[in-house]
Amino acid sequence: MTDEHRTPRPEDDAARLGLVVVGEAAALHSGDEAALDASEQNIRDTIDEMIDEPLTPRQEQVIERLASAGGTLTAGLSGALAAQTGRSVDDILEGAARSVVWQQRLADQRDAAGAADPRGGGQREDAGGQQRERRDENGRDED
Helix, strand or coil, rough: CHHHHCCHHHHHHHHHHHHHHHHHHHHHHHHHHHHHHHHHHHHHHHHHHHHHCCHHHHHHHHHHHHHHHHHHHHHHHHHHHCCCHHCHHHHHHHHHHHHHHHHHHHHHHHHHHHHHHHCCCCCCCCCCCCCCCCCCCCCCCCC
């Protein structure tokens, strides 16, 4: 069986949508109208390629708006994090994209381990955990 006949796993679709959302956030931060138009078209194209049955116009609008809202949230949070940490928004968004890809790789490893071990039991790992600072209940950095 070749990859072109393979049914995408939910993790693959989620990763693809995650990258679309990060792309929307990058377009919003760029302030470039052409980049924003291209990102919105990318949202529509991605959704069209992922669905098995045609959506109603309303369903399509809702999904597009959800992806756009996710991009808006990601843009706002990445801007705030960049301001707080003194890093660039581009660095923050690049880290977000790496985390999305890393989460997909972890899913691949879990699937491979599950195929090798019929008992399964692969634990979900937090791909962003290695990038977050550890804080105690008072919000102070833990050592």
